[in-house]
Amino acid sequence: MKEMPSLNFLKVLVRSKRAVIGIAILAFFGLLALGAPLITPFSPIYSKRVIAADLAYPAWFRYMPGYEKTSENLFPIDDPGFLYGTSVGQWVFTTLTPGGDLTLRYVSDIGRPEGDPGCVAIDFQRDSAGSTEQVKAILTKEFYYPFEGPPKRFRGEIFILVEGVKNASQWGVEIKVFIQRADGEPKYLWSAKQGGDYQSEAWITPNVYSDYVYPPLIDSYSIDPQKTTFAVQANYKYGVEVVFKGEVQRASIYVDDLDLRLYGSCFGLFGTDNVGLDVFTQLVYGTRISLLVGVVASLISVSLGLAVGLFAGYLGRVVDEVMMRFTDMLLVIPELPLLLVIVAVLGPSIWNIIGIIGLLGWMGFARTVRSQALSLKERAFVEAAKAVGAGKVHIVGRHILPNVMNLVYVTLAMSVPSAIMAEAYLSFLGLYDPFVMTWGRMLNEALELPGGFRRWWWIVPPGLSIAAISISFILIGYALDEILNPKLRQRQ
Amino acid sequence: MGLRGYISKRVLYSVALTFLVITLNFVIFTMMPGGPMSRLADVSRLRTEDQIEYQLRRFGLLDPPHIRYVKYVQSMLTFQFGYSYFTGRLIYDEIGSRLLTTFALVITAEIISIAIGLVLGILAAHKRGGIFDTTSSLLSIVGNSLPVFWVGMLLILIFSYTLGWFPIGMSYPQEWNLPGRWPTNPLVELAFRLQHLVLPATALVIILAGSYLLLTRASMIEVLSEDYLITARAKGLRERTILFKHAFKNASLPVITYIAIEFGFMLSGATLTETVFSYPGLGYWIWQSIDNMDFPAMQAIFYLIALCVIVANFIADIVYGSVDPRIKYG
Numbered sequence: 001m002k003e004m005p006s007l008n009f010l011k012v013l014v015r016s017k018r019a020v021i022g023i024a025i026l027a028f029f030g031l032l033a034l035g036a037p038l039i040t041p042f043s044p045i046y047s048k049r050v051i052a053a054d055l056a057y058p059a060w061f062r063y064m065p066g067y068e069k070t071s072e073n074l075f076p077i078d079d080p081g082f083l084y085g086t087s088v089g090q091w092v093f094t095t096l097t098p099g100g101d102l103t104l105r106y107v108s109d110i111g112r113p114e115g116d117p118g119c120v121a122i123d124f125q126r127d128s129a130g131s132t133e134q135v136k137a138i139l140t141k142e143f144y145y146p147f148e149g150p151p152k153r154f155r156g157e158i159f160i161l162v163e164g165v166k167n168a169s170q171w172g173v174e175i176k177v178f179i180q181r182a183d184g185e186p187k188y189l190w191s192a193k194q195g196g197d198y199q200s201e202a203w204i205t206p207n208v209y210s211d212y213v214y215p216p217l218i219d220s221y222s223i224d225p226q227k228t229t230f231a232v233q234a235n236y237k238y239g240v241e242v243v244f245k246g247e248v249q250r251a252s253i254y255v256d257d258l259d260l261r262l263y264g265s266c267f268g269l270f271g272t273d274n275v276g277l278d279v280f281t282q283l284v285y286g287t288r289i290s291l292l293v294g295v296v297a298s299l300i301s302v303s304l305g306l307a308v309g310l311f312a313g314y315l316g317r318v319v320d321e322v323m324m325r326f327t328d329m330l331l332v333i334p335e336l337p338l339l340l341v342i343v344a345v346l347g348p349s350i351w352n353i354i355g356i357i358g359l360l361g362w363m364g365f366a367r368t369v370r371s372q373a374l375s376l377k378e379r380a381f382v383e384a385a386k387a388v389g390a391g392k393v394h395i396v397g398r399h400i401l402p403n404v405m406n407l408v409y410v411t412l413a414m415s416v417p418s419a420i421m422a423e424a425y426l427s428f429l430g431l432y433d434p435f436v437m438t439w440g441r442m443l444n445e446a447l448e449l450p451g452g453f454r455r456w457w458w459i460v461p462p463g464l465s466i467a468a469i470s471i472s473f474i475l476i477g478y479a480l481d482e483i484l485n486p487k488l489r490q491r492q
Numbered sequence: 493m494g495l496r497g498y499i500s501k502r503v504l505y506s507v508a509l510t511f512l513v514i515t516l517n518f519v520i521f522t523m524m525p526g527g528p529m530s531r532l533a534d535v536s537r538l539r540t541e542d543q544i545e546y547q548l549r550r551f552g553l554l555d556p557p558h559i560r561y562v563k564y565v566q567s568m569l570t571f572q573f574g575y576s577y578f579t580g581r582l583i584y585d586e587i588g589s590r591l592l593t594t595f596a597l598v599i600t601a602e603i604i605s606i607a608i609g610l611v612l613g614i615l616a617a618h619k620r621g622g623i624f625d626t627t628s629s630l631l632s633i634v635g636n637s638l639p640v641f642w643v644g645m646l647l648i649l650i651f652s653y654t655l656g657w658f659p660i661g662m663s664y665p666q667e668w669n670l671p672g673r674w675p676t677n678p679l680v681e682l683a684f685r686l687q688h689l690v691l692p693a694t695a696l697v698i699i700l701a702g703s704y705l706l707l708t709r710a711s712m713i714e715v716l717s718e719d720y721l722i723t724a725r726a727k728g729l730r731e732r733t734i735l736f737k738h739a740f741k742n743a744s745l746p747v748i749t750y751i752a753i754e755f756g757f758m759l760s761g762a763t764l765t766e767t768v769f770s771y772p773g774l775g776y777w778i779w780q781s782i783d784n785m786d787f788p789a790m791q792a793i794f795y796l797i798a799l800c801v802i803v804a805n806f807i808a809d810i811v812y813g814s815v816d817p818r819i820k821y822g
Contacts, residue, residue, distance in 0.1 A: 329512050334801050336760030337778065337794045338516070344782050344790060345524045417637060425764060428641050429779050443642060447768065453649050463642030470637035 012483050013476075022475030029469050033287040042278045044285035044437035052267035053152035054276040058457050059266045071147035071230075071264035076238065080157070080259035082106070082118040091120070091239075096136040100126045100244070104139070112159035112203045112256040119159075119256035124244050132246030139255065140239030142182070150227035151262040156218030158240060158258050159205045162194040164251035171195050173251060174243040177206075177218060179260075182235035189218045195245070203256070230262065270457050274449050279442070283461050286439040290420050290469060293354050293438075297419035300358025302365055302412050306404070309369025314377060314396050324370065331363045336425055343431045350433040357422045365411050369404055376400050406484035413477035417470035424466050439466050498813050506806045513798040514568045517791050518561055524787075573792035578784040583792045586777070591796070593663055594766070594773030598758050600689060601696035606751065608697065609704020614735055614743075616705065617712035629709065632702025640761045644695040644768035651691060658691050661770035692769045696761055700754065707750050711743040718742075745812065752808030756801035 013019045032039065042051050052073060061067040079087035085106045093104040103123045111117040122137055158177055165172040172195025180186040190206045206218050220227065230236070238260045242253055263276070270279035312323040342356050376382060377400070385395050426432065427440025428447070439462035446452035446459045453459065548554050552563060567573070573583035616625040652660045659665070664685055668674050675681045715721070716739055724734045763775030770776060774793055781789040 329509050332509055332756070332801060332805055333513060333516070333798050334756035334760050336763060337797045340763070340778060340782065341517070341790050341794045342520055344785070345520050345787070421637075421639060424639050425641070425760075428639070428764065429767060429782060431782060440639075443639075443645065447641075447645070453645055454653055456649055459642070459645050459649070463639055463645070466642065467634070467638045471634060474633060474637060 013479055016479040016482065018475045019479030022472040022479065025468050025472035026476065029287050029291065029465070029472070032284050033291050036284045036288060040278065040281040040284050042281040044277065044282045045435065046275055046277065050155065050261070050263070050276060051278055052272045052276050053263035053265060054272060054274050055455070056152060056263075056265055056267040056272040056276075058271045059268055061271075062266050067266075069149035070266045071149045071151050071262070072266050073264045074145065074147070074151070074262040075260075076143035076236075076262070077141055077259050081111070081116045081257050082120055083116045084118070088120055090141055092140050092142070093122075094138045094140075096138060100124055100135045102135065102137045107254065110161075110254060110256075112161075112205075115159070115257060119161075119254050122242055122253045122255065124248065124252070125250045126248070134246060135244045137242045137244075138239060139242075139258070140180075140237045142235055142237045144235050145230050145233055145262075147230075147264065148233060149265060150230045151220070152227075152265040154220045154224075154230070154260065154262045156189055156238070156260050157205070158190070158218070159203045159256040160192065160194075161203045161254040161256075162199055162251065163254070165195040165199050165248055168195045168245065168247045168251075171198070172245050172248045173253065174245075175253065176241045176243075178237075178239060178241060179229055180237040180239075181232075182237070186237075186241075187229060189223055195248075203254075205257075270461055271455070273442070273445055273458065274452070279458055279461070282437045282442050283439070283465060285437050286442065286462060287465070287469075289350065289436050289438045290423065290466070293350075293357065293423040294416040294420040294469070294473070296354050297358040297361065297422075298412055298415040300355070301361035301415060301419070302408060304359070305362035305365030305411070306369055306401075306408060308362065308366040310373055310396055310400060310404075312366070313370035313373025314392065314400060316374075316377075320370070324367070327363045327366050330360075331367075335360055336422070339422060339426065340429065340431065343426055348426065348431040348433055350436050353423055353426060353431075353433065357419050361415060361419065361422075365407075365415070368407060368411070372404050372407065373400055376403055410477055410481045410484060413473050413480055416473040420466065420470055420473075439463075495814065499810060502806055502809045502813075506802050509802050510799065511565075513795060513802070514565055515561075517568070517795055518564050521787060521791060522557070568795055573795075574788050576781075576786055576789045578781070578786040578789070583789055586789070587774070587792065587796065590772060590774045590777055593771070594759070594762055594775060596663075596685075597689060597692055597696070597766070597771060597773060598755075598762050601693040601700065602751070602754070602758055604693065605697045605700040605704055606747075608701040610708050610740075610747070612701075613705040613708025614712055614740060617709045617716060618731075618735055620713060625709075628705060632705045635698050635702035638699060639764075640695055640699045641764040641768045643698050644692065644765050647691045647695055648768070659688055661688075661768075663688050663771055663773075688771075692765045692771050695765050695768070696758070699761060700758065703754070704747065704750070708743065708747055711746045712739060715739050715743045749808055749812055752804045755804040756797075759797050759800060 013023075043049070057067065057070060059072060062070050062072065078090060082088065085108065088104070088106050091104075095102045101124070105121045105123055107119050107121050109117055110121075111119050120139070122139070124135065124137070126135075156177055156179075160175055162173055162175075171193035174191060174193045176188050176191040178186040178188045192204055194200060194204075220229070240255060240258060244251060268278045268280045270283065272278055273282070308323055308327065312320040312327075339356060339360060342360075343353060346352050346356070373396075382395055382399055385399055390398075423438065424440035424443075427438045428444045430444055430448075432438055432441040432444065442462040443459060446455065545554075552560060555563070571584055573587075575581065576583050576586060579586065612628055616628045619625055648660055651657045664681070665688075675684070721734060721739055724738050729738075759775070762773060763778055765771065766773045766775035767779040774797065778790060778793045780786070781793065
């Protein structure tokens with residue numbers, strides 16, 4: 001048998017309507033899997049970077065009746081890390097108590113550790129040595145909040161480095177971060193005092209582990225659980241206020257990563273899950289895992305089945321009897337519980353899962369190959385090869401194997417869905433690799449969250465994808481079967 | 493070889509299978525990375541060497557493997573599964589009620605699936621190539637490709653949360669557990685239990701009915717072209733009689749074997765369905781044991797499920813052998 005003329009073969013395949021549908025669906029998922037990083041910029045599993053609020057509705061809910069009071073993500077500050085000198089222009093610098101010389105300066109070579117270089121410095125120098133009045137400087141950015149509903153969560157960020165207050169008394173400098181509605185009082189979110197022995201040599205930032213009086217982390221979870229800060233559509237100011245006490249003569253305050261992030265109650269195509277991860281991203285990356293598991297596991301099980309079937313079928317006698325009895329027995333054992341037990345014991349890493357699914361799926365195909373090999377063995381061309389003196393390996397490899405290749409193609413296509421399904425079952429029951437996101441795991445997380453079922457935009461896409469990808473392989477498998485095993489065609 | 497010989501051969505085969513399952517179970521748990529104690533130590537917070545050694549001795553894990561294997565086989569054959577790591581109760585006690593609950597679900601779903609699959613399959617084969625045939629075949633393929641737990645989730649979303657027709661989960665109302673609330677009228681109890689059964693059974697039927705339909709259809713199509721049916725038509729028998737009596741009798745054989753094979757699948761499907769519906773059967777328990785890393789319970793459940801499947805296959809073999817005179821015993 002010659003190698004398959006692949007172009008012709010595709011032409012025949014495309015003639016079948018079912019195959020075309022199957023290939024179209026598969027191509028769609030293939031593109032999703034290959035282009036995942038291009039399609040979505042986010043990460044499918046939990047990382048430190050917050051993408052959005054938890055349990056957000058899909059973004060298009062904003063246009064549905066009853067969901068008008070929702071909001072989307074809003075990041076009002078451009079270039080919060082001051083990478084470019086031009087971004088200082090968006091900030092308004094005001095000095096409220098003119099008692100000294102205050103200037104705002106862009107610094108291009110200093111930046112917070114682990115961040116980009118660039119920050120702004122507020123330089124202070126007292127006019128006359130005698131003056132002991134407090135001097136205040138404010139750096140703000142004004143922005144419009146366009147949504148009718150409050151953000152689900154907001155988070156401010158700031159990094160500060162204070163210089164030159166070492167010889168002042170305690171708390172020579174006070175720094176406060178605030179939000180202010182255009183017509184209202186400032187609402188202070190965080191403050192820090194620096195000076196004397198308390199002047200830090202390093203950058204300081206609001207953080208979870210400190211024990212300041214003010215909320216240690218600028219996060220709406222702790223400072224604004226009632227979500228009243230952004231209650232109306234209006235102009236808001238976000239900024240930092242610096243107060244220099246009387247004894248300070250000369251100081252510099254470097255400010256970096258001055259950021260405010262408003263996470264809306266709506267996000268992305270399918271909303272977010274309970275830790276604020278984008279469901280659409282999870283779906284896209286889940287495609288990779290499903291295809292990987294499906295294809296690799298079915299390759300393993302088909303090659304195993306092929307080997308066992310050829311061996312048993314061609315060698316016959318005792319080998320055949322023993323191998324087939326064993327195969328029959330394995331066929332009877334219910335697959336899913338066995339899979340569950342093995343994966344639970346060995347640990348659910350993705351390669352474990354693929355390997356175990358592959359190793360448990362070969363029995364059916366081995367039986368088919370064996371029966372084919374049994375009948376091929378009696379055919380004239382095998383007799384002829386034997387007569388010429390061909391060895392067993394040669395006959396199996398050159399004469400029998402090519403004749404069962406049609407079956408191999410069909411079975412490969414047909415066994416992908418069951419492997420995908422098996423992986424989905426495992427993930428759904430909680431046996432998933434913590435480092436990868438799969439469709440089954442998405443559904444598991446929805447199941448484990450009280451009321452997660454109600455979020456149909458979260459549970460429908462992964463289930464539908466599992467079904468669609470399975471159906472695509474089944475359709476292709478049927479079409480291949482009709483083309484490669486034409487005896488079936490008349491029966492239909 | 494007569495029927496008796498056939499049966500004894502099947503019995504031997506089933507016994508061998510049971511041993512294979514027990515051995516597999518033993519091997520799997522011996523393969524556990526770090527040994528069985530590493531997980532137990534995690535679970536019960538054992539820290540000191542003394543405690544670990546005490547536990548190893550208590551569970552007989554210090555014996556050489558072959559002695560452990562013999563003891564293991566003994567305990568499995570006598571259903572002495574030991575204690576659950578998690579609840580600390582005898583696994584044997586935990587299993588009883590759950591087995592019945594699972595059977596109630598599986599058997600209901602299986603009967604409905606078979607009924608739907610047979611009737612629609614016969615009709616599809618009868619009007620082969622027609623609209624009914626193509627749509628029902630397509631729907632069967634789709635139904636087969638749906639993840640059963642996902643179907644369950646959608647059913648709950650639609651019929652419990654949105655429409656409020658059926659309870660969300662469990663096998664009976666939870667307030668019955670309060671003192672004095674258990675219904676005295678068994679009919680009332682049955683009605684409530686049935687109400688709780690509807691959704692999980694529906695989920696299983698959606699997935700399963702299709703495969704019975706496709707199988708019945710295929711096997712009917714084979715039979716419908718045979719000569720004796722032409723004779724039946726020539727005699728002027730009614731179409732319905734021909735289909736359901738003459739043709740189906742012969743087409744039913746592959747279906748019977750399939751029922752047994754499906755039984756294993758059914759129990760697997762039940763694992764997922766029960767998890768979704770918090771339906772307190774064996775399947776839900778296996779999920780809880782995975783969650784708690786309760787290995788003795790998992791072992792016991794796997795063994796029992798495999799045992800059920802072995803018995804079902806044995807029964808199918810016997811039925812098959814005695815129904816079809818064409819089968820040579822052996």
